[in-house]
Amino acid sequence: MSIHTGKPSAAGDVPSTEAPPDAEGRAPEAEDRHRLTALQGLSALSLDAMASVAYGPESIVLVLAAAGAYGMGFTLPVTLAIAVLLAVLVASYRQVIAAFPDGGGSYAVAKRHLGRRAGLVAAASLILDYVLNVAVSVTAGVAALTSAFPALHGERVWLCLGVLALVTAVNLRGVVNSAKAFLVPTAVFVGSILVMIAVGLFRDAPVSTASAAGHASALGEGATTVGALLLLKAFAAGCSALTGVEAVANAVPSFRAPAARRAQRTEVALGSLLGVMLIGLSLLIGRFHLQPVEGVTVLAQLADASFGHNLAFYVVQFATMVLLALAANTSFGGLPVLMSLLARDNHLPHLFMLKADRQVHRHGVLALAAVAAVLLVFSGGDTNSLVPLFAIGVFVGFTICQAGMVRHWYAGRPAGWQTKAVLNGLGALLTGVSAIVVTATKFTEGAWLIVLALPLIVLAFERVHAAYASIGERLELGRIPQAPQRTHSLVVVPVSGLSRLTCQALTAARSLGDEVVAVTVTHPAPEDRRAAESLRRDWELWSPGVELVELASPTRSLGRPVSRYVTERARSHRGAQVTVLIPETEPAHIWQRLLQNQRGSVVAHAVRRDTDAVICRLRFRITADGR
Numbered sequence: 001m002s003i004h005t006g007k008p009s010a011a012g013d014v015p016s017t018e019a020p021p022d023a024e025g026r027a028p029e030a031e032d033r034h035r036l037t038a039l040q041g042l043s044a045l046s047l048d049a050m051a052s053v054a055y056g057p058e059s060i061v062l063v064l065a066a067a068g069a070y071g072m073g074f075t076l077p078v079t080l081a082i083a084v085l086l087a088v089l090v091a092s093y094r095q096v097i098a099a100f101p102d103g104g105g106s107y108a109v110a111k112r113h114l115g116r117r118a119g120l121v122a123a124a125s126l127i128l129d130y131v132l133n134v135a136v137s138v139t140a141g142v143a144a145l146t147s148a149f150p151a152l153h154g155e156r157v158w159l160c161l162g163v164l165a166l167v168t169a170v171n172l173r174g175v176v177n178s179a180k181a182f183l184v185p186t187a188v189f190v191g192s193i194l195v196m197i198a199v200g201l202f203r204d205a206p207v208s209t210a211s212a213a214g215h216a217s218a219l220g221e222g223a224t225t226v227g228a229l230l231l232l233k234a235f236a237a238g239c240s241a242l243t244g245v246e247a248v249a250n251a252v253p254s255f256r257a258p259a260a261r262r263a264q265r266t267e268v269a270l271g272s273l274l275g276v277m278l279i280g281l282s283l284l285i286g287r288f289h290l291q292p293v294e295g296v297t298v299l300a301q302l303a304d305a306s307f308g309h310n311l312a313f314y315v316v317q318f319a320t321m322v323l324l325a326l327a328a329n330t331s332f333g334g335l336p337v338l339m340s341l342l343a344r345d346n347h348l349p350h351l352f353m354l355k356a357d358r359q360v361h362r363h364g365v366l367a368l369a370a371v372a373a374v375l376l377v378f379s380g381g382d383t384n385s386l387v388p389l390f391a392i393g394v395f396v397g398f399t400i401c402q403a404g405m406v407r408h409w410y411a412g413r414p415a416g417w418q419t420k421a422v423l424n425g426l427g428a429l430l431t432g433v434s435a436i437v438v439t440a441t442k443f444t445e446g447a448w449l450i451v452l453a454l455p456l457i458v459l460a461f462e463r464v465h466a467a468y469a470s471i472g473e474r475l476e477l478g479r480i481p482q483a484p485q486r487t488h489s490l491v492v493v494p495v496s497g498l499s500r501l502t503c504q505a506l507t508a509a510r511s512l513g514d515e516v517v518a519v520t521v522t523h524p525a526p527e528d529r530r531a532a533e534s535l536r537r538d539w540e541l542w543s544p545g546v547e548l549v550e551l552a553s554p555t556r557s558l559g560r561p562v563s564r565y566v567t568e569r570a571r572s573h574r575g576a577q578v579t580v581l582i583p584e585t586e587p588a589h590i591w592q593r594l595l596q597n598q599r600g601s602v603v604a605h606a607v608r609r610d611t612d613a614v615i616c617r618l619r620f621r622i623t624a625d626g627r
Contacts, residue, residue: 036255041248041266042273043183048133048244049274050189051327054320055140056082056241057281058298063234065292071230072285078234079282082241083275085430089245090271092402092427094264095420096249099408101260105249106401107338113407114400117458122400123342124457128393128450130335131368133243134328135375136386138163140297141324147300148317156381161373163325168369171332172362185326189319190273196306196316197280206288206305208313229441236438241278243394245271246401247330336364346468347461392442392450395435402428488576489513490569492613493583494562494603495520495548498538501620505583506546508618512579517569518548521561558599559606566611578613580604586619 036045060078064071100108107126111119138160146153248267255262281302284290288305292298303316339352340361351363379386405424409417439447472478491513493505509516518539522532532550539548551561562580570578584600587593604615 036262038255038262038265038269040183041255041262042269043186045247045266045330046186046244046270046273047323047327047330048137048247049242049270050186050244050277051137051140051324052241052243053193053274053277053281054144054297054299054324055136056238056278057285058292059237059240060234060282061285061290061292061298063230063237067230069289069291072290074231074234075285076279076282078231078238079278081235082238083279085239085434086242086245086271086275086278088423088427088430089242089398090267092405092424093246093249093267095424096246096401096405097252097260097263097267099405100249101252105246106397106404107341109404109408110400113404113411118400118404120347120458120461121454122397123338123347123461124454125393125396125400126338127335127457128389128453129243129397130331130338131371131375132386132389132393133331134164134167134368134372135379136240137324137328137331138167138372138376139379139381139386141321141328142381143297144300144317144320144324147296148314150296157377160376160381164328164369164372164376167325167329167332168365171329171365185319185322188315189323190277192312192316192319193277194280196303196312197277197284200284200287200302200306201280203287203306207308208304209301210304210309232437233441236434236441239395239434239438241274242398244327244330245274246397247334332365332368335368336361339364339367342461346465348464389442389446389450392435392438392447393454395431395438396454398431399428399435402431488515488573489579490515490517490573490576491579491581492562492566492569493518493546493581494599495535495583496599497535498542501583501585503544504620505581505618506544509579509581510546512581512616516546518546519551519562519565520548521551521553521558523553523556559602560610562603563606563610566607566613570611570613578611579616580607580613581616581618583618583620586621588622 057075057079060075061072064074064078096109105126106122107119110122139156142156142159142163145159146156152159245267248263248270252259252263255266281299284302284306285298288302290298290301290305293301299320300313300317303313307313307316336352339348342348343350343352352361352367354363355361375386402424406421406428409421409424439451443451489512491509493509493516495502495505495518506516506518520532520535522528536548536550549565551565553561566578566580570576580603582600582603600617604617607613607615
């Protein structure tokens with residue numbers, strides 16, 4: 001028999017698990033060996049950003065394709081505008097790393113400098129970002145696979161769900177992929193893209209167009225002008241390539257000392273590689289006069305044009321698929337932790353704070369997988385239908401973070417704070433404008449869902465927080481309670497027959513309470529009356545020293561008669577503590593639970609629903625040898 005107690009956890013920051021630094025600010029060697037170098041940090045924390053290369057340029061091309069070949073000529077200018085925004089973001093997040101060396105990202109920045117409500121908006125945008133990152137990464141990875149093997153295109157939804165199930169299973173088992181494991185696929189992907197760009201720039205014409213052969217072109221009718229609205233839509237679509245830029249700032253404590261300096265170098269390296277790849281791919285798109293086709297990714301066409309339809313082509317596709325799957329895994333590491341932080345602040349159920357044996361936030365992992373699976377099914381496994389939703393949450397988080405940093409510099413006013421504030425202010429302005437552009441241009445294509453979801457998520461946070469505040473007030477959390485007092489104790493034991501289990505239950509009840517009563521529910525049917533009379537005779541012969549009370553039930557109800565009796569006894573014994581002790585067997589094998597009648601669960605549910613009695617469930621374990 002076990003007694004479980006619990007209480008709501010008080011809000012607060014997550015306690016640090018780091019060892020204290022030495023006089024020079026360095027972690028002890030034993031801890032330092034388990035932290036990231038700049039190169040390892042690049043491989044472990046750049047997955048979101050690097051993976052966006054697979055769908056960012058394609059999003060630009062698909063929008064500009066509406067204006068035909070003339071519109072495709074604006075791919076490079078739009079990409080350069082995005083590269084400028086990337087440079088501003090990288091410089092801004094270097095400031096975030098310096099100001100918040102303990103990490104935390106936009107939620108921590110907004111919560112401290114813009115208030116609780118702004119912090120919740122940032123958290124909501126991060127949640128949307130993490131969920132959509134899984135869906136976008138998985139669909140883009142499967143798209144890379146189906147581009148190499150077109151016969152699988154019709155099964156892409158099932159392939160997406162299969163990849164999601166695999167990533168979820170890995171995370172539920174607590175398998176932690178170290179930075180060294182991430183290094184190889186990241187290096188292969190980045191290396192293959194850079195080589196593809198270098199080789200392609202020396203080509204006068206595509207080596208092969210086999211991947212696009214037989215697929216319908218997505219190029220629109222010829223046009224002689226391109227409107228500002230189309231360019232804005234292309235810019236908004238391409239901004240999805242900037243997702244993941246903030247990942248390094250969220251994980252500064254994971255770096256070796258000096259952590260902030262290493263994180264800043266990693267941030268710059270990430271931005272540089274991402275910018276080079278984006279600009280290089282846009283140059284190839286123009287050089288090969290690429291035309292988007294249905295069912296084949298732009299990246300696959302570029303690999304085909306640069307390398308030909310050979311082994312190198314499949315290496316690019318396979319590396320893209322693997323990296324995108326790992327990028328989805330990043331969300332499984334980030335969202336459950338964020339949800340645990342929100343749970344500690346009483347904005348999400350405390351269930352999300354719980355960890356499994358392998359230090360996994362299992363409920364957060366399952367919640368993320370469930371929502372991502374719904375998105376994959378409703379999107380039909382199509383990346384382009386999810387990308388418009390993806391960018392909005394990202395840029396809302398960017399904007400809030402940069403605005404919070406402006407407040408940070410203004411409040412502290414350290415040396416050179418004006419320059420830093422201007423940089424973060426410029427970042428807030430550009431990302432804010434980008435968020436508005438993305439929302440406006442994609443509103444009818446599904447962006448309205450994000451506009452609707454953000455306030456609903458924040459409202460849910462507030463409702464949960466209010467509920468915990470009410471619970472805390474009733475429990476008088478934070479106050480010293482009055483001294484405990486001893487009261488009369490009544491233990492009610494439901495029984496249905498005589499057995500060794502009945503004996504153990506009454507023995508336990510007599511050790512717990514001043515008064516013990518056994519109750520049995522009787523029914524008017526003839527066979528039930530005979531069973532009740534038999535129990536009464538056996539009880540009198542046994543004479544355990546405990547009264548047996550029969551509770552008549554005109555229906556077949558089992559729980560309500562017991563709860564009604566408990567209510568009457570509690571009313572007649574004011575101030576007494578009533579406990580219902582429910583004896584149950586614990587079978588040796590899980591499948592044997594199907595053989596039980598679940599009477600204990602029915603009674604426990606009714607007593608919990610209708611009374612304030614304490615419920616105690618006594619387990620009689622049946623071992624494999626039958627003893």
